Amino acid sequence: MTTDPMAEIRTSFFAECDELLESLQDALNLMDEGEHDSETINVVFRAVHSIKGGAGAFGLDALVSFAHQYETVMDEVRSGRLVPDASAIKLFFRAADMLQDIVRTTRDEQHPPPGIEDMLALLKALLHEDAQELDEPVAFTPLGLSLEFDLGAPAIDVAPAEIDDDFGWTITFTPNAGLYASGNEALLILRSLSNLGHCVIRCLVPEDLPPPDESNAETPLLSWRIILEEDVPESDIRQVFDFVNDVCQLQISPRKVIDDLAPTRPERISPTAEAALPPVGSTSAKKPAGDDACPISSAASKVSLVPHPRPARPVDTNAHEPATMVRVDMEKIDRLVNLIGELVINQAMLAQSVETAGMSQQSDIMAGLESFMTLTRDIKESVMTIRAQPVKSLFQRMARIVREASASVEKEVRLKSVGEYTEVDKTVIERLADPLTQMIRNAVDHGLERPDVRRAASKPPEGQITLSASHRAGRVLIEIEDDGAGIDRPKVRDIAIQKRLIAPDASLTDAEIDQLLFLPGFSTATEVSALSGRGVGMDVVKAAITSLGGRITTTSVPGQGTKFSISLPLTLAVLDGMVVQAAGQTLVVPLSAIIETAKLEEQNIHRLSASGMMMRFRQELVPLFDLGQKLGFRDMRDIAAAGIVLLTVQEDGRRAALIVDAIMEQRQVVIKGLGQTCGHIPGVAAATILGDGQIALILDPGDLVWGGASSPHFDTKAG
Amino acid sequence: MADNQLHASEDETELLSFRVGTQEYCVEIMLVREIRGWTRATPLPHSPPHVKGVINLRGIVLPVIDLSARLGMDPIEGVDRNVIVVVSVGEITAGLLVDAVSDILTVSEKDMQPAPEIAAGRSGRYIRALIVTDEKLIRVLDLKTILPGENQDAA
Known part of the structure; x- marks a missing residue:
């Protein structure tokens, strides 16, 4: 086996780990909500177990040993000997976080995270003394028989064969060398299998079973024949064997067929390889070309009657995934998105030229063009949904932030997530993680009160943070709501005055005071904690949201809580823009940057100097610029002649008025990067192609007016 | 143009020559992706005078x-x-905006003469070599110095 397929398998193992960790979180959440049915616990168990198994196959010892202890505890829970209380479930969450960390560090080949030993000790402490051993009498288990049975017996019925109907599956499971060495355990696999339904399991024992000693402790000698009396999909069975696929031989056949060929009466079962692998299995097994994934060790070949390791791996490792899922390189999708952008532009150009050619509205060409337009729009939308992902993974990360943050400030916090299957563009999700983390930390640290304060206010001591996502009017709405004390507006005001952010006599509305939170270097926590620092963040949060084309608003009711609402575009590939003209050039101004448009009137203009102008806009003076001149497209001119101003706003609330010659239309434009050849052009964010095939520049008004100082960063002086 | 000229032998290079003002220039044909007619470019703010702007090349x-x-001459109006x-x-x-495309030349390395020191004037640094054919002087451009990029001068 070359290194390349190995790396590929490794990558897919870590991708699977992510999925398993996700299902682990889900199940723990259910347990936390009081769900203690066996299926939920099994999900936790299976997730941990699968990670352990896979990690074993790659020799990732740190992961195996941690997962093993976790699994041991979960097995206790599963068997009902350990009934987890709230604190135990909390520990399971933390252990899941730790597991995630170990997976991550292992993947990135970094040092394992600190604290593994402590966590292991905590997990161990949960176990009863007599339960430290992972041994458990189970009706079907062949363990405990291995030393006592008659070695001459060809096969042993562990459970009576209750074959009374003919549906279900017959499974032959023969571990190869390496199965035990890689941290797998046949017993656990058989147990998982029995979760699918009633199993009749018989152990096939070779005739010349050597006496056990240390040298052959990891050599598989036994194989099993399982009759699963349950009509489950084959993929479910495959899933159980997922992590041992390459270190065992597996035959799965529907009961009916196998019964004909190999009757299940024990005396007819020969322990030889031929019988253990009935011909029906071998014909159905699709042997992947060149797949010699089961090298046999010298020890195994010496002692075992285990059939020669024919790579009987009928399916590849991804077979358990639903056939409808495909992992695709993000780059390919991006290329597709680009092409669709082309198509949209091309179609607009075609429509324009048909119109110019003077075609009648009733002509076939116009009708055809109409349906072409509909199709183009449909294609565009479905391609955009490919890039979309549920926000679930993001929300789970936030759940972890809540756990860690609440532990460090000693507050009881419960996170409720709503609408976690809402789909958002992948890039948006990635870039939302940091601002959302900051906001969640703020909510825990600043938003919620201490338990004693909450009790005094006759609220439950446990604070609640609700994280919700939903689609609204073509945008994504993400809300972070806490049931804390609300924004302490008099205090915010005092601090703002103290920090000279506002004049002492300024009269501000509640909404305006809330906006002060987003000013750089603002801090309201009287107790500065390591967690959310010194109020660093809300300005950076706002900048990050704005850079995604989003807006953030605040609502707060004293004593009842605070809600931050983030509204985001569904995708970053298109943008709502206002197409304007200035100095003969067509330009696009992002709609998210425009507050309003107005007519420029002479009496509102205040000239400060030769070049500096202000404009009065509802009792407020904002700097006024001529867009064409600011871009260097024309010289100074008498601006009174010009017509329309756009009032633009920065993420930090700074405003500026831009004079344009005309407003053409409002439309969605496909964003095109300017590429490295052009370098950074002040005031220009990107470009787009309009319906006439011409390129129009997309402006960044903040950058245009304030240059490099436009993106606010935390100012250490102000802290 | 005869067929045999299109197949350059090992030491031969094919060059695309074009006219800029009254002078002939050329670049290796392998660096040329396509030739297209003039379309109005969208000007970029605050760009040096030789940057005409951006155009839409199929998206x-x-x-x-x-x-x-x-090259330090009068700008082309377009x-x-x-x-x-x-x-x-x-x-x-x-894209390089030129007055007109002239020819495809097949020349061997020995036909290319290094640019004389005397040519190292204002535009001399953009010239890699000279070719003299049919009493015409054709300058081979060094595209690395022409295109914006890492070694962009403060034009």
């Missing part, structure tokens, strides 16, 4: 450089008979 935002202005030669050097793709 790609392509910067166009006025070769005449780049009329229908002007031509944009799209060239790629490494990661960078750009």
